[in-house]
Amino acid sequence: MTMKPLFSSPLARHIIAALLIKAIALVGLWSAFVLPQKKKIDGDGMAQRLVTSPISQSSKEDSNDDRSHRR
Numbered sequence: 001m002t003m004k005p006l007f008s009s010p011l012a013r014h015i016i017a018a019l020l021i022k023a024i025a026l027v028g029l030w031s032a033f034v035l036p037q038k039k040k041i042d043g044d045g046m047a048q049r050l051v052t053s054p055i056s057q058s059s060k061e062d063s064n065d066d067r068s069h070r071r
Helices: 010-037 043-052 057-069
Strands: none
Touching: none
């Protein structure tokens, strides 16, 4: 049994081209917006920030709504 080359199918060529274009766009966006920031992210500092961050008003309202429907 012989197998066709991967690029002989128009669908395969289209999917590969789309994936390559998306990968190039993703790398371009990352290098334009994320790379220049150069912020150091500390795991312990991030954990502390998540633990001590206040609950937003919308989160409080959502949790109150859930409790009122359980009666």
